Amino acid sequence: MSKEGEITAHGKDGEATAPATAGILESTLASLDFDIEQLREKYRRERDKRIRPEGERQYVETQGKYARYEDFDPHAPTIVAREPIKSAVEILIIGSGWSGLMMGAHLKMAGFSDIRIVEKAADFGGTWYWNRYPGCQCDIESYCYLPLLEETGYIPSEKYAYAPEIFEHARRIGRHFRLYENAVFQTTVTHLKWEESQRRWLATTNRGDEIRARFVLHGPGPASHPKLPGIPGFDRFKGHTFHTSRWDYGYTGGDNRGNLTKLADKRVAIIGTGATALQCIPHLGAGAKHLYVFQRTPSTVDVRGNKPTDPDFAKTLKPGWQLERQKNFESIFFGADIEDLVNDSMTAAGKIMSAAYRESDPKRAAQLSELLDFKDMNNLRARVEREVKDPAVAELLKPWYRRFCKRPGFHDDYLATFNRPNVTLIDTSGSHGVERITENGVVANGVEYPVDCIVYSTGFEISTGWEKRIRVPIQGVGGKSLYEKWNRAAVSLHGYATHGFPNWFYVGLGQGAFSLNFTVVLEGQVRHLAYILAQARARGVTRIEVAPEAEKAWTELCKRTSGYDIELQKNCTPGYFNSEGKPGEGHSVVAEAYSLGVLSFENLLREWRERGGLQGLQMTAEPGRE
Numbered sequence: 242m243s244k245e246g247e248i249t250a251h252g253k254d255g256e257a258t259a260p261a262t263a264g265i266l267e268s269t270l271a272s273l274d275f276d277i278e279q280l281r282e283k284y285r286r287e288r289d290k291r292i293r294p295e296g297e298r299q300y301v302e303t304q305g306k307y308a309r310y311e312d313f314d315p316h317a318p319t320i321v322a323r324e325p326i327k328s329a330v331e332i333l334i335i336g337s338g339w340s341g342l343m344m345g346a347h348l349k350m351a352g353f354s355d356i357r358i359v360e361k362a363a364d365f366g367g368t369w370y371w372n373r374y375p376g377c378q379c380d381i382e383s384y385c386y387l388p389l390l391e392e393t394g395y396i397p398s399e400k401y402a403y404a405p406e407i408f409e410h411a412r413r414i415g416r417h418f419r420l421y422e423n424a425v426f427q428t429t430v431t432h433l434k435w436e437e438s439q440r441r442w443l444a445t446t447n448r449g450d451e452i453r454a455r456f457v458l459h460g461p462g463p464a465s466h467p468k469l470p471g472i473p474g475f476d477r478f479k480g481h482t483f484h485t486s487r488w489d490y491g492y493t494g495g496d497n498r499g500n501l502t503k504l505a506d507k508r509v510a511i512i513g514t515g516a517t518a519l520q521c522i523p524h525l526g527a528g529a530k531h532l533y534v535f536q537r538t539p540s541t542v543d544v545r546g547n548k549p550t551d552p553d554f555a556k557t558l559k560p561g562w563q564l565e566r567q568k569n570f571e572s573i574f575f576g577a578d579i580e581d582l583v584n585d586s587m588t589a590a591g592k593i594m595s596a597a598y599r600e601s602d603p604k605r606a607a608q609l610s611e612l613l614d615f616k617d618m619n620n621l622r623a624r625v626e627r628e629v630k631d632p633a634v635a636e637l638l639k640p641w642y643r644r645f646c647k648r649p650g651f652h653d654d655y656l657a658t659f660n661r662p663n664v665t666l667i668d669t670s671g672s673h674g675v676e677r678i679t680e681n682g683v684v685a686n687g688v689e690y691p692v693d694c695i696v697y698s699t700g701f702e703i704s705t706g707w708e709k710r711i712r713v714p715i716q717g718v719g720g721k722s723l724y725e726k727w728n729r730a731a732v733s734l735h736g737y738a739t740h741g742f743p744n745w746f747y748v749g750l751g752q753g754a755f756s757l758n759f760t761v762v763l764e765g766q767v768r769h770l771a772y773i774l775a776q777a778r779a780r781g782v783t784r785i786e787v788a789p790e791a792e793k794a795w796t797e798l799c800k801r802t803s804g805y806d807i808e809l810q811k812n813c814t815p816g817y818f819n820s821e822g823k824p825g826e827g828h829s830v831v832a833e834a835y836s837l838g839v840l841s842f843e844n845l846l847r848e849w850r851e852r853g854g855l856q857g858l859q860m861t862a863e864p865g866r867e
């Protein structure tokens with residue numbers, strides 16, 4: 242069982258403790274088998290072709306006439322009738338993906354019981370409730386990614402568990418911590434309003450509920466709102482369409498393991514080739530009569546190497562093992578020269594990315610970083626050549642950008658899918674993606690491809706503005722909107738709370754730490770928030786508000802220590818890390834974050850708690866105890 246304060250930074254303020262790497266730059270330069278300037282030029286050309294002047298605005302939201310792409314629940318199409326709730330609770334949790342579940346679990350462990358969880362889906366799981374597409378699987382090692390493994394006594398069956406197992410684990414957490422008795426499903430919070438006279442939030446929902454809550458913990462999740470490409474003619478298509486996060490097995494047949502038998506007589510288009518598409522394209526290729534893959538930017542596709550969990554693995558584990566493993570994973574990404582417990586392609590990429598952190602001279606570090614990345618990407622491009630038989634197709638599948646410009650991809654069957662005679666890659670390189678949708682199909686490079694079904698694998702509102710990400714109108718003191726305040730970027734203390742919005746706590750990616758392993762980010766946040774709420778209870782506090790100077794200081798610290806390199810991001814191919822090619826202008830989730838890593842952040846929060854005094858928080862006791 243992991244304990245408070247066990248996470249420690251691997252060096253002060255996130256500095257790596259690894260030894261210096263004098264000589265690596267020289268030896269790398271001496272063994273170069275490519276022309277640096279030619280590669281740079283190639284990357285520039287490929288990026289420039291993809292930059293769109295409208296940046297993040299190229300996408301359309303799943304609202305209004307497009308709401309069905311998000312609101313239709315293929316897993317529970319019937320809404321279970323119930324009476325509206327008119328009640329008051331101590332703690333309202335909005336969302337029950339990992340954020341809400343982990344928050345609920347930690348609150349229960351801290352002895353809280355007057356909790357109401359409101360969830361749009363028909364069960365727990367968040368992204369793992371919605372995303373059940375064929376091949377859906379976690380891309381971070383399961384032993385690190387699935388939360389609360391020690392607390393629930395569960396060991397994942399594979400190194401990279403598939404979606405049904407992950408969804409079941411979410412349900413396991415719900416059962417283990419008796420969170421089902423606190424939950425109301427198929428319910429969307431439509432408005433949140435602070436009532437100063439009551440010192441409570443009023444949450445209204447699409448089911449006519451009015452729930453008053455002393456404290457609100459809001460965990461909307463980074464990938465809960467699908468986004469759609471603003472392709473002309475988008476709504477003209479007469480065939481079948483859906484977004485990958487609302488997979489329609491009624492239409493395709495099969496399940497998460499494939500067997501999409503109903504597609505045997507169907508021509509299918511998939512738009513998008515990101516992390517999701519890598520996982521479902523092999524199954525679409527196997528099932529469809531013909532599959533057209535519309536690619537704007539190729540993903541990196543490294544080795545997956547999934548394997549069943551060794552039956553003896555559990556016997557080797559000592560209490561605290563999961564936190565140790567997560568900490569090990571994080572340290573690797575900050576250049577620590579330690580045994581790599583996860584030891585997969587993701588951590589290998591992390592080691593290459595962070596090797597330059599050990600160079601103290603910034604110029605040499607930048608040079609080394611670029612060189613190592615070129616070499617790494619050359620290896621990935623060579624993998625494409627090995628896997629794809631047709632050299633012309635292989636050429637189109639090669640990514641020309643630095644690996645961490647986009648979330649790294651991994652798969653062992655994706656590339657070979659393009660060897661199938663019924664799979665055609667339509668690369669839109671040189672244009673801005675798919676040109677048009679018609680009544681009959683998809684137009685790219687001036688050619689119409691008639692299809693029966695279009696699958697949109699076009700991602701989520703991960704890094705677009707806060708209003709698009711959270712979506713619920715939130716009115717704080719004096720009716721002020723959160724989105725007016727967070728219009729350009731979040732301003733908060735430690736990412737979770739902001740002045741003018743008392744008793745409202747945000748759980749998720751923002752101005753806290755960032756990691757490719759989202760659940761480790763949450764683990765630190767929810768422990769910290771459980772501590773704050775326990776302190777409030779002990780002190781009879783009914784109003785907690787961040788002091789303006791505290792959030793100003795935190796925001797300045799995030800900016801001062803930011804590792805978000807605008808110049809480097811400008812050179813990246815467009816994506817959600819760099820606000821679609823306009824770093825600094827949009828709302829990149831990486832740019833806002835505290836850059837020194839999860840471990841440094843955890844250390845900082847632990848020190849804050851140890852200092853006592855709840856520095857930066859204005860705590861007001863209920864009348865009579867003030």
Ligand code: NDP
Binds near residue numbers: 471514
């Ligand atoms: P992404 O945002 O990564 O990909 C969207 C895709 O749609 C891109 O290939 C994009 O091209 C393409 N696209 C957008 N507009 C157009 C257009 N007009 N014409 C043609 N193509 C277009 O979404 P994903 O769903 O793949 O992944 C989102 C995130 O979800 C991941 O980054 C990851 O964080 C998470 N995820 C996590 C998994 C896990 O195991 N934990 C598994 C899967 C996803 P372009 O690249 O050119 O923009």
